[in-house]
Amino acid sequence: xxxxxxxxxxxxxxxxxxxxxxxxxxxxxxxxxxxxxxxxxxxxxxxxxxxxxxxxxxxxxxxxxxxxxxxxxxxxxxxxxxxxxxxxxxxxxxxxxxxxxxxxxxxxxxxxxxxxxxxxxxxxxxxxxxxxxxxxxxxxxxxxxxxxxxxxxxxxxxxxxxxxxxxxxxxxxxxxxxxxxxxxxxxxxxxxxxxxxxxxxxxxxxxxxxxxxxxxxxxxxxxxxxxxxxxxxxxxxxxxxxxxxxxxxxxxxxxxxxxxxxxxxxxxxxxxxxxxxxxxxxxxxxxxxxxxxxxxxxxxxxxxx
Amino acid sequence: xxxxxxxxxxxxxxxxxxxxxxxxxxxxxxxxxxxxxxxxxxxxxxxxxxxxxxxxxxxxxxxxxxxxxxxxxxxxxxxxxxxxxxxxxxxxxxxxxxxxxxxxxxxxxxxxxxxxxxxxxxxxxxxxxxxxxxxxxxxxxxxxxxxxxxxxxxxxxxxxxxxxxxxxxxxxxxxxxxxxxxxxxxxxxxxxxxxxxxxxxxxxxxxxxxxxxxxxxxxxxxxxxxxxxxxxxxxxxxxxxxxxxxxxxxxxxxxxxxxxxxxxxxxxxxxxxxxxxxxxxxxxxxxxxxxxxxxxxxxxxxxxxxxxxxxxxxxxxxxxxxxxxxxxxxxxxxxxxxxxxxxxxxxxxxxxxxxxxxxxxxxxxxxxxxxxxxxxxxxxxxxxxxxxxxxxxxxxxxxxxxxxxxxxxxxxxxxx
Ligand SMILES: Nc1ncnc2c1ncn2[C@@H]1O[C@H](COP(=O)(O)OP(=O)(O)O)[C@@H](O)[C@H]1O
Ligand SMILES: [Mg+2]
Numbered sequence: 001x002x003x004x005x006x007x008x009x010x011x012x013x014x015x016x017x018x019x020x021x022x023x024x025x026x027x028x029x030x031x032x033x034x035x036x037x038x039x040x041x042x043x044x045x046x047x048x049x050x051x052x053x054x055x056x057x058x059x060x061x062x063x064x065x066x067x068x069x070x071x072x073x074x075x076x077x078x079x080x081x082x083x084x085x086x087x088x089x090x091x092x093x094x095x096x097x098x099x100x101x102x103x104x105x106x107x108x109x110x111x112x113x114x115x116x117x118x119x120x121x122x123x124x125x126x127x128x129x130x131x132x133x134x135x136x137x138x139x140x141x142x143x144x145x146x147x148x149x150x151x152x153x154x155x156x157x158x159x160x161x162x163x164x165x166x167x168x169x170x171x172x173x174x175x176x177x178x179x180x181x182x183x184x185x186x187x188x189x190x191x192x193x194x195x196x197x198x199x200x201x202x203x204x205x206x207x208x209x210x211x212x213x214x215x216x217x218x219x220x221x222x223x224x225x226x227x228x229x230x231x232x233x234x235x236x237x238x239x240x241x242x243x244x245x246x247x248x249x250x251x252x253x254x255x256x257x258x259x260x261x262x263x264x265x266x267x268x269x270x271x272x273x274x275x276x277x278x279x280x281x282x283x284x285x286x287x288x289x290x291x292x293x294x295x296x297x298x299x300x301x302x303x304x305x
Numbered sequence: 306x307x308x309x310x311x312x313x314x315x316x317x318x319x320x321x322x323x324x325x326x327x328x329x330x331x332x333x334x335x336x337x338x339x340x341x342x343x344x345x346x347x348x349x350x351x352x353x354x355x356x357x358x359x360x361x362x363x364x365x366x367x368x369x370x371x372x373x374x375x376x377x378x379x380x381x382x383x384x385x386x387x388x389x390x391x392x393x394x395x396x397x398x399x400x401x402x403x404x405x406x407x408x409x410x411x412x413x414x415x416x417x418x419x420x421x422x423x424x425x426x427x428x429x430x431x432x433x434x435x436x437x438x439x440x441x442x443x444x445x446x447x448x449x450x451x452x453x454x455x456x457x458x459x460x461x462x463x464x465x466x467x468x469x470x471x472x473x474x475x476x477x478x479x480x481x482x483x484x485x486x487x488x489x490x491x492x493x494x495x496x497x498x499x500x501x502x503x504x505x506x507x508x509x510x511x512x513x514x515x516x517x518x519x520x521x522x523x524x525x526x527x528x529x530x531x532x533x534x535x536x537x538x539x540x541x542x543x544x545x546x547x548x549x550x551x552x553x554x555x556x557x558x559x560x561x562x563x564x565x566x567x568x569x570x571x572x573x574x575x576x577x578x579x580x581x582x583x584x585x586x587x588x589x590x591x592x593x594x595x596x597x598x599x600x601x602x603x604x605x606x607x608x609x610x611x612x613x614x615x616x617x618x619x620x621x622x623x624x625x626x627x628x629x630x631x632x633x634x635x636x637x638x639x640x641x642x643x644x645x646x647x648x649x650x651x652x653x654x655x656x657x658x659x660x661x662x663x664x665x666x667x668x669x670x671x672x673x674x675x676x677x678x679x680x681x682x683x684x685x686x687x688x689x690x691x692x693x694x695x696x697x698x699x700x701x702x703x704x705x706x707x708x709x710x711x712x713x714x715x716x717x718x719x720x721x
């Protein structure tokens with residue numbers, strides 16, 4: 001359904017997107033997981049027609065976005081990361097305006113708007129100007145606009161950003177519901193759980209590149225069955241290096257070491273050797289194989305920074 | 306076309322929700338016109354026609370002399386151009402609109418006043434003008450009051466020497482001025498008592514005879530300049546939406562919908578045109594009824610309005626072809642508009658400027674709009690007289706709109 005080939009985009013010195021390739025099949029939810037500044041929004045903007053790529057191609061439903069822009073855009077529903085609403089208009093008027101641009105009109109438009117307003121619990125406030133809404137309410141209207149016309153493809157750019165957990169669950173439910181009609185979706189996020197819970201396949205993206213891609217199981221298999229153990233404290237690399245027999249070292253520097261261990265038995269063995277050698281250990285963290293450990297392994301850092 | 310109209314309707318609806326910026330900009334020309342009109346009207350510093358007052362003196366006695374000298378004293382001489390006419394001639398001049406007002410002193414006025422018989426002074430006002438005739442009325446009213454009060458006290462003594470007074474130039478203007486200066490304020494306070502006065506003031510406004518009378522309405526002279534300045538600013542405020550929507554993200558979101566950049570731009574330009582045109586119509590309606598500006602050729606006015614508003618929209622579109630942010634708009638546009646207005650005669654009437662500046666003014670698009678409005682509102686110009694203005698305005702409008710829209714579209718398609 002969506003085919004992205006070698007797209008690149010730079011802003012001056014910054015290579016925001018640096019050769020990205022992926023494919024999203026019909027009815028699939030494709031997750032884009034990456035930290036701030038990874039290039040998620042830039043990629044989505046290129047697909048949505050907001051930005052022109054410096055090079056590379058994007059085709060959607062067999063059409064090239066450079067040639068059949070209007071046709072492709074009529075298939076899309078885009079939920080931008082930055083809330084984009086007319087503040088002086090009411091929530092309902094916003095829905096009516098954006099809906100009419102997708103060809104909805106009359107009764108059909110009004111009932112579609114009423115339905116989504118009901119679904120996100122904003123029926124009561126629908127006639128108030130958006131200016132008077134809370135951040136969460138604006139987020140919900142922002143979401144509704146992209147779903148109103150039941151697009152075949154939805155592009156969601158961090159739709160739950162800055163929302164309280166309760167409202168987040170509600171939003172994820174709505175997205176699930178919408179996608180269950182057979183809609184194709186790209187979902188960007190920097191929340192691991194969202195990617196894990198919602199997406200059929202996930203791409204891990206950083207510095208404008210896709211580092212790994214696959215289903216959750218496939219990605220987790222990348223880090224193997226081993227746990228990731230991170231030990232921090234006050235020591236030098238030379239001091240701990242001789243003590244590391246029997247574990248795979250993933251990362252080693254002064255005061256911090258990350259190793260991969262097959263079971264908890266080898267962890268206690270390792271720590272015993274550390275204590276015996278008088279290594280000053282501050283903190284030990286153990287992570288079982290998960291998307292997070294994949295992320296750490298691929299990027300060398302945690303997602304929340 | 307459908308999408309253009311959706312964008313247009315949305316822009317108009319949004320503007321209706323927050324009309325304050327535009328309304329404030331509409332007040333500016335009105336206030337400016339009022340101030341400039343009054344200041345220029347009172348001080349003699351500007352070569353504007355004086356208030357021409359016709360005096361029909363059927364009395365030719367002491368009292369009418371007093372009145373005449375009062376109107377000719379220094380303070381009024383700056384403002385009032387008093388012409389002594391006979392009745393027939395005076396009324397026909399009024400009908401031709403050649404004066405702001407006519408004051409008629411009846412036969413045997415001096416005698417009646419001294420004998421305490423009721424008598425009537427008429428002030429006939431030119432309907433084409435608003436405040437000039439009012440000034441005349443006030444002045445004459447004050448004098449009548451003075452004469453009436455004075456005659457009550459001095460009737461007997463004056464009567465006894467009236468033979469000496471007939472037809473002479475006594476007392477002097479200075480004496481009258483003193484009396485006037487003190488009585489003027491008092492006159493306002495005691496205006497109500499005029500009703501029991503024996504000398505009555507009868508005011509009358511000539512019925513407009515279809516054909517407009519040609520006296521100059523000062524407001525009509527001043528309004529076009531400030532009107533155009535206001536309209537330029539209104540166009541700017543409305544079209545500013547283009548950079549503002551870029552900031553709020555709605556412009557980027559529009560690009561994700563089936564709308565094309567060209568349609569967004571078309572919608573915005575048309576809504577700017579319409580809002581500016583509505584503001585212009587409202588201001589002219591206020592000018593017509595509030596400032597009594599006479600409009601003779603409505604067709605010429607309508608066409609000139611369309612061309613002028615189109616020019617405003619076009620020039621502003623042109624600027625937004627290059628301006629990418631609100632900050633740049635703030636920095637560049639207000640200066641550009643004020644400069645164009647200044648050279649075009651918005652602040653100081655072009656007639657007041659030196660020859661070089663006047664010539665330079667022709668390069669300001671605003672000049673052609675102001676000039677046209679003046680021709681229509683002040684000098685009763687018809688379509689034929691403003692042909693050149695219309696052509697120049699439309700050429701500027703088409704060229705600037707096309708260039709600006711082209712630049713904007715290119716920029717939007719490149720994603721900026
Ligand atoms: N309009 C822009 N101008 C300059 N730099 C930009 C612009 N948009 C994005 N960038 C840069 O490109 C990189 C990727 O940004 P973005 O795609 O927004 O990341 P993400 O959405 O993953 O947080 C960042 O380094 C960001 O600073
Ligand atoms: Mg982003």
